[in-house]
Structure formats: structure tokens, C-alpha cells
Amino acid sequence: xxxxxxxxxxxxxxxxxxxxxxxxxxxxxxxxxxxxxxxxxxxxxxxxxxxxxxxxxxxxxxxxxxxxxxxxxxxxxxxxxxxxxxxxxxxxxxxxxxxxxxxxxxxxxxxxxxxxxxxxxxxxxxxxxxxxxxxxxxxxxxxxxxxxxxxxxxxxxxxxxxxxxxxxxxxxxxxxxxxxxxxxxxxxxxxxxxxxxxxxxxxxxxxxxxxxxxxxxxxxxxxxxxxxxxxxxxxxxxxxxxxxxxxxxxxxxxxxxxxxxxxxxxxxxxxxxxxxxxxxxxxxxxxxxxxxxxxxxxxxxxxxxxxxxxxxxxxxxxxxxxxxxxxxxxxxxxxxxxxxxxxxxxxxxxxxxxxxxxxxxxxxxxxxxxxxxxxxxxxxxxxxxxxxxxxxxxxxxxxxxxxxxxxxxxxxxxxxxxxxxxxxxxxxxxxxxxxxxxxxxxxxxxxxxxxxxxxxxxxxxxxxxxxxxxxxxxxxxxxxxxxxxxxxxxxxxxxxxxxxxxxxxxxxxxxxxxxxxxxxxxxxxxxxxxxxxxxxxxxxxxxxxxxxxxxxxxxxxxxxxxxxxxxxxxxxxxxxxxxxxxxxxxxxxxxxxxxxxxxxxxxxxxxxxxxxxxxxxxxxxxxxxxxxxxxxxxxxxxxxxxxxxxxxxxxxxxxxxxxxxxxxxxxxxxxxxxxxxxxxxxxxxxxxxxxxxxxxxxxxxxxxxxxxxxxxxxxxxxxxxxxxxxxxx
Amino acid sequence: xxxxxxxxxxxxxxxxxxxxxxxxxxxxxxxxxxxxxxxxxxxxxxxxxxxxxxxxxxxxxxxxxxxxxxxxxxxxxxxxxxxxxxxxxxxxxxxxxxxxxxxxxxxxxxxxxxxxxxxxxxxxxxxxxxxxxxxxxxxxxxxxxxxxxxxxxxxxxxxxxxxxxxxxxxxxxxxxxxxxxxxxxxxxxxxxxxxxxxxxxxxxxxxxxxxxxxxxxxxxxx
Ligand SMILES: Nc1nc2c(ncn2[C@@H]2O[C@H](COP(=O)(O)OP(=O)(O)O)[C@@H](O)[C@H]2O)c(=O)[nH]1
Numbered sequence: 001x002x003x004x005x006x007x008x009x010x011x012x013x014x015x016x017x018x019x020x021x022x023x024x025x026x027x028x029x030x031x032x033x034x035x036x037x038x039x040x041x042x043x044x045x046x047x048x049x050x051x052x053x054x055x056x057x058x059x060x061x062x063x064x065x066x067x068x069x070x071x072x073x074x075x076x077x078x079x080x081x082x083x084x085x086x087x088x089x090x091x092x093x094x095x096x097x098x099x100x101x102x103x104x105x106x107x108x109x110x111x112x113x114x115x116x117x118x119x120x121x122x123x124x125x126x127x128x129x130x131x132x133x134x135x136x137x138x139x140x141x142x143x144x145x146x147x148x149x150x151x152x153x154x155x156x157x158x159x160x161x162x163x164x165x166x167x168x169x170x171x172x173x174x175x176x177x178x179x180x181x182x183x184x185x186x187x188x189x190x191x192x193x194x195x196x197x198x199x200x201x202x203x204x205x206x207x208x209x210x211x212x213x214x215x216x217x218x219x220x221x222x223x224x225x226x227x228x229x230x231x232x233x234x235x236x237x238x239x240x241x242x243x244x245x246x247x248x249x250x251x252x253x254x255x256x257x258x259x260x261x262x263x264x265x266x267x268x269x270x271x272x273x274x275x276x277x278x279x280x281x282x283x284x285x286x287x288x289x290x291x292x293x294x295x296x297x298x299x300x301x302x303x304x305x306x307x308x309x310x311x312x313x314x315x316x317x318x319x320x321x322x323x324x325x326x327x328x329x330x331x332x333x334x335x336x337x338x339x340x341x342x343x344x345x346x347x348x349x350x351x352x353x354x355x356x357x358x359x360x361x362x363x364x365x366x367x368x369x370x371x372x373x374x375x376x377x378x379x380x381x382x383x384x385x386x387x388x389x390x391x392x393x394x395x396x397x398x399x400x401x402x403x404x405x406x407x408x409x410x411x412x413x414x415x416x417x418x419x420x421x422x423x424x425x426x427x428x429x430x431x432x433x434x435x436x437x438x439x440x441x442x443x444x445x446x447x448x449x450x451x452x453x454x455x456x457x458x459x460x461x462x463x464x465x466x467x468x469x470x471x472x473x474x475x476x477x478x479x480x481x482x483x484x485x486x487x488x489x490x491x492x493x494x495x496x497x498x499x500x501x502x503x504x505x506x507x508x509x510x511x512x513x514x515x516x517x518x519x520x521x522x523x524x525x526x527x528x529x530x531x532x533x534x535x536x537x538x539x540x541x542x543x544x545x546x547x548x549x550x551x552x553x554x555x556x557x558x559x560x561x562x563x564x565x566x567x568x569x570x571x572x573x574x575x576x577x578x579x580x581x582x583x584x585x586x587x588x589x590x591x592x593x594x595x596x597x598x599x600x601x602x603x604x605x606x607x608x609x610x611x612x613x614x615x616x617x618x619x620x621x622x623x624x625x626x627x628x629x630x631x632x633x634x635x636x637x638x639x640x641x642x643x644x645x646x647x648x649x650x651x652x653x654x655x656x657x658x659x660x661x662x663x664x665x666x667x668x669x670x671x672x673x674x675x676x677x678x679x680x681x682x683x684x685x686x687x688x689x690x691x692x693x694x695x696x697x698x699x700x701x702x703x704x705x706x707x708x709x710x711x712x713x714x715x716x717x718x719x720x721x722x723x724x725x726x727x728x729x
Numbered sequence: 730x731x732x733x734x735x736x737x738x739x740x741x742x743x744x745x746x747x748x749x750x751x752x753x754x755x756x757x758x759x760x761x762x763x764x765x766x767x768x769x770x771x772x773x774x775x776x777x778x779x780x781x782x783x784x785x786x787x788x789x790x791x792x793x794x795x796x797x798x799x800x801x802x803x804x805x806x807x808x809x810x811x812x813x814x815x816x817x818x819x820x821x822x823x824x825x826x827x828x829x830x831x832x833x834x835x836x837x838x839x840x841x842x843x844x845x846x847x848x849x850x851x852x853x854x855x856x857x858x859x860x861x862x863x864x865x866x867x868x869x870x871x872x873x874x875x876x877x878x879x880x881x882x883x884x885x886x887x888x889x890x891x892x893x894x895x896x897x898x899x900x901x902x903x904x905x906x907x908x909x910x911x912x913x914x915x916x917x918x919x920x921x922x923x924x925x926x927x928x929x930x931x932x933x934x935x936x937x938x939x940x941x942x943x944x945x946x947x948x949x950x951x
Contacts, residue, residue: 480872481871481872481873481874481876481909481910481937481938482872482873482908482909482910482938483872483909483938484909590828591828592826592827592828592829592908594825594826594903594907594908595826595828595907595908595909596908597873597901597902597903597908598874598900598901599873599874599875599896599900599901599902599908599910600873600874600908600909602874602900603873603874603937607936607937725936726936
């Protein structure tokens, strides 16, 4: 039997023993070595040749990522590892490390039960170490720690043995500090990482060696020995005596939970349905005899198999030919192929049971985040993204003949990457793509041109703004064009706590009414209002405060349509609204249904809301990014100036060793071109990253200019809109 | 049978009257209710003054009943008018409005009159196509999302019907304007001895509705 065949047999056997499975991810700040670690693990586990690992970046699918050294797409690879005489199947979901792909990270977290947190021994804990750790803990994913690049401490920084120990324990302390800060409860329950119990390992992903307290006892190789080998430049012996994959997977197996243990605790965090229902109980038990419950974390187009959905199977056994439903879709579809992973390849199997990362084809209308099930079930909560799109570019096919292909590719890309939004501008017919930053969209454009071979032109990036109100107004009367229907509307700002609840996904129209009401009341919403929630759009709500109005029920759908339309296109500049509480306080309807159709009700509602917003001290909000810059102390001035010169603000400066860490924030609008500017300002010595920091009110001296600018770009009337444009005052 | 026609000067009442004549009925009176309420539920209001020319053009006497336009009182006004004529029934142009139909029905019943509603529940599109064959219809008022100023004064023809269908698909309007989406005047009909000519008009447009005000109109030989 060939080696590969043997591997297939072993994987097939293990996939039926959930106690022998670990579904894990690797998370790290950019450049701390996640990709290198992944490759070295795969190489060690005999999936790719030892020599190739390190040069052939396995999980990076795209050239561009390699050029930039950024991993983009979450995909799965599997490994078989022997621990204490037993074989285990380890599924490794690749999680991207760059903030521009924050959505992917969160998504992947939900499919795994544990994570290896990689921290660079030289740089120590960085902002995104904190972000990814926070994401992990929020999804109830247990961490273990790998301190990477220990060779650099010895060979480049030339620290002595004592200093090395000190630096390493400082990193462990820093990580524990973060864990404790994020969840004291979990920290005390044993989620603290601890070198002495083996939940921390030290090593070099590049040179493929690692040590941990348990491994020291076995191999006799401790810090002293490591230090000496490194100094002698004999990493080869080190890699033979304490191979990286061995030590790391030996750490994973006892310290990270198997699906049986994990699902018991995690289902209640990542799923909002009734835990006592059939599906709920089956998932908590990881029951192969239960109904199918699969959460999709990735969609990829395969040239042969078509659309491949990858995800975590929480209950049931997947088989070809099963009729499954996709959350939110009316029709069922039939499973064509079921696959599991052998290394990075998909292997078709007859069936795959709960606890595995599986791939299926044949399911229609599935998107990343969909729930696929065999019986009607509450879908997994909408995946909580930490960020929302903040930059838009228009893309155009260079040759008109490519247009249909471009449309198809955009549709596909937005399926694969849910942080990417694709829209068609109805007026101009342009295709607009919105994403997490300038870089994110550059990569999308690159993929369209290089992977899909469609020459395109892109417009300069445009900032996505929001509209909101800072005061209250109303009741304002909106009349239908035929004057027979009247709607009375008030608007006011929605409290921050409520906005937060909506943005986090905790409150949505999918959440059960009583539960929703309670959450809203806990966030400070008036009981009467919480009870009358009629719709949510973006982070805006519509409350129906009327009582006993005839025909209102049958008209509500149209009212919601009008409401949503305004929330999508605010009155100031047709930008989306944010944080507005719209109340319907009274309604007069024509008793004849034909007089209150969509062409009457929708405009009436729109006019009333438009005018109310304009009367409630409206404002444009702009997206802000937190900027973290690590620079040598002598470059601090130039780096700070790069932030301050961009309407930015320095929030904190502190030094760590010879490095200064600057934390600041600046508007997205001013950050275009930041990468190049900071590079030249600091002779390329600054390491920086950004994080989405929400929307803030645009300074008042810029409001009018920006509104006019957007209106001009969109071909709207240049005059500032007035309430009297919409209603009789 | 001798009938009175409830007319507004618009396409539906005129076409209903035409159908009645075609069916061999005799229309001996025209009744117009002139409402003070510009947003009346029951009666056509824009350019109602044109019904006088309509009466002259068709040679049928016109009875104008003033109405306060208060919601339920509007019916008493109709009842009052019907007492003044000597007919066996009333012809009305209602197509789908339950509100209008049920109320006219009730009053007529109490007076022992027949209701003749030849358009009732007919397919709107088929009706419109028939109408544009025989009537010269102009749009005088629009009030629904999707219309713009260019609709005011437009002559109804096949193209107009197609455009109305597009708006129906897009915004859910009723293509005959039963939901108050638009109003019309008829300038010529087969039973007119003379046709009406608009001499002076004015378009008035507000955000999403507008009216073609007819300032001056006259009769002309056909
Ligand atoms: N000296 C040294 N370099 C490493 C080690 N691990 C990774 N690197 C280098 O660090 C850089 C970033 O690593 P990569 O795996 O791409 O980081 P990622 O962004 O977290 O995926 C690459 O140039 C690697 O070769 C290590 O253990 N020692």
C-alpha cells in the first residue's frame, strides 16, 4: 500500500471516533509565523515533504498572499498524529492573520474547539495577538501557546540564557494577563496557559524544532541545550531530537478538547436555539444519530465539483443523496458529494459523522455562515463580524464582453468572503465592491484579474459613510401621493447599548420575541418600546407604537419596506443610516386596499422618515481605524506625525525595550496611502496594523463639504436637502 | 332602461356610459357630485368643472350636486341627487373599489334603483385597451410613486398602457388608477356631438404627485 493510501485508511477510521478528533486553528499576529508553522506541521505529519515545507506555502492559495506574506482564505487540512500509543485526527483550519480579513478569522473560530496562539519571541504580544485571542475566547475556543522564533532571540538578539528565560516568561505572563482580562472565569477554570503543565511550547517554526516541559522530560533537551545547539548553528540535530510537529501536537491532544467535550460547552455560545430541542441535544452530545446540523465556514469554487461548502458537522452523519435544507431558503437540495480532508486534499467518502470538518457539494444557495440541516432548526446565530465594510471601489470590465463573467465572479467572491459586499449602483450600473480596507479590495481586484483572467479597471477607493441623528424630531406627517394614507413618525438616536446589541447579533428579528424584549430592556430600552419592535435594519430600529389601527397589519410589510429603504439611503447623501430609532406613532389608512398599495405607502413612509431625520439634527459619520505602530524610539516622531497629519489622534505611547508602541486612531478617509507614507517616513522600520474602530461623527466643519462631495459623486442635487422637500410643513 | 350616469368626466365613468348606450340603454341624466374635499374617497375631484362641457358635448343634461366632502355624509349627497331624477337605474364606472361599489349599491337599493356597473371586476388591462380605441383620454393628475411631471396631459394610448404596466411591475400601482394613482378627462367619445379642446392648462407638481389644471376649455366641431 502506498503511503497516501495508508493515510486515507487511517483518516477514515479516525473520523468515526470523535474522542480521537481535534478541530483546531492557529492564530497569530501577522508575521509571527503562522504560515510557517502550518507548513512545518504538515511536513512533520508526512503530508508534504520535509524539504518542501517552508518554501511551498501550503495554505496560501494566492500569489499575492505570498508576495505580501498574508494568508487570506480559511481552508482545512488534516493530520494524523500518534500520542501515547493512540492515533488522532487533527483538523487544522487556517485562520487569516490580517485585520483586513477579520471576518474570516471569526468565522473559522466557530468551527474549531481549540487554537494554537503563536507569538513571536522577539516581538512579544502584539495588538492582533490580543484581537485573535479575544475572538477565540468569545467563541469559547480554548488556547494553547506556542512561542515561535526562539532561534532569533539567541542568534540575532544574542541574549544570554537568563535573559532568554525572562523574555519567554514575560510573554507567557502577557498572554495570561490577556486571558484573565477577557474572561476571569475561564482563566480560573484552567484556560490559563502554563509551561509546567505543557500548555506552552517554545521553538522555531522555520527550523522545525520545539520544546515543552513534558518534552524536556522525555528528550532531555531543555533551554540550556537549545541555547547551545542554536549557538552552534546545529538546528538540524535539534529538529531531529525534538521535532516541532511532535511537540506541538503532543501539546494539542491533551490540552485542547475533542468534539464530544467541546460541543457540550460550546453549543450554547455559538447557537441560540432551544438546547432542549432534538437538534440542541444532539449537538451537545455530538450525536451521529441526531439530525444533520452543519455550520458552513467556507465556500470555494472547484473547477470540477462546483461550489464546495466546508464546515463543521455538529450532529448527524452526512451521506450522499440526503435532502438537506439551508437556513433561510425555502427549497431543499440533495447532497452530491461528501468529503473529508487528507492533508490539504478533499477525499470523497461514503459518509462523515458529527465532530468532523466536512466538505459537501450539491447544496444550492448556501453562503458562508449558512446552517445546513435535515430538519427545521434555529440557524446558528448570524456570524458576528467585528468589522463592517468601510471602503468601496467601483469595478468595471475593460471589455464589455467580459461583463457577464465579471458579474458571476463577483457573486462568487462575495460568497467566499462575506466581509466583501457587492452591489450594483442602480443609476450608473456600476459594480461596487465594499470591504474592510484599501488592501482588502486591492486583493479582490487582483484575484479578479489574475485568477479569473478578467481585465478590469477600478475607481479610486471611496469611503463608506453613515448618516445618523443627534436629536429628536416629530411627529412628522407623511402623506401618500393620493393623500388618502397618513403616517406619523418620530425619530431619535438609539442608545449605544442597544446599537451594540444589534451589531453583535445578540438582538435580531430571528431571536425569540420574549428573549429579545428582555435583552433590549436590559440595555435600557423602555418596556413599551421593546415590546413594539417591528423591524431592524442595519443598526436602526422601527417601533410600532400605534394601537388597534385597522388594516395596519396587512400594511406593515410595506411600511417596513419604506423604512428599510431610508435606512439604506439616508436623506443627507444616500449613505446608510446608523443608530436611528424610528417610531411609528399614528397611522391613517384608506379602508379600500387598492388605495394603500406599495406606490402609496412606501413613499409616504419614506417622506416622513426622511423629513424627520432632517429635522433631528442629522450628521454624517465616518469610519475610524485604530492604528498601532511599532517603531524604534528614534523614529517615534516621524511615525506620530503620520497619524497626526491625518486628522488622527495619538491615544497612547509606551516603550517596550528599544521599541516604541504608538496607539492612535485616524479616519479611513485620511488613511489611503498610509502604507507607503509610513514606510518612507520611518525608513521602512515601522511595523503597523490597523483595526476597525467604528464610526464617529465627522467634524462639523467638514459636514457640508463631504455631503456635497458625496451628492456630487452620486449625481444628486447639490443643494442640501430640506424637510420641506419631503413633507408639507 | 332609462339610466342616469354618475360621471366625473374621467375615463371609467365615460366608458361605462358608452357601454350602457351600446347595450341599448338610454342615458337621460348626468350626475356629478362636486366635493369640497380635495381628497374625497368617493368622487373624482380634479377638473370636475369639465363635466359641463361633457354635458354639452353629449347633449345630455347635467345635474351638479354640491357635497361637503365629509366622509360618510358624501353618500347623502348622492342620495339627494338621485331623488331629483326619474330613472330606473344608475350607471357607474367602478372597477374594483369595494368602497365605492358597496356604497352606491346600498343607496340605489334603498331607492329601488338598479345599479349598472359594466366594468365591475373586468380585467383592467383589457378595459384600458378597449377604451383607448374609442375615447380620447388625457391624464390630468398623478399620485403614486413612479410617476413624474411628464405624465400630466399625456394622451392615453397603447404606449401609455405599456408604461403603466411597467410601473405596476415596479411599484405595484393599479393600472386603471383605482387606488387614486391617476385621474383622467375624456375629450372625445363616440356619443359626443362635439369634442372638447383644452385651450389653457397649467402643470402643478409637488414631490410625488401633480395635477394638470385646466384653466380654459371649449367645444369644437368634430
Ligand atoms: N528565524 C525565524 N523566522 C521565522 C520563524 N518562523 C517564521 N519565520 C519567518 O517569519 C516570517 C513570517 O512568517 P509567516 O509564517 O509568513 O507568518 P504569518 O504571517 O504569521 O503566517 C517569514 O519570513 C518566516 O520565514 C522562526 O521560527 N524563526
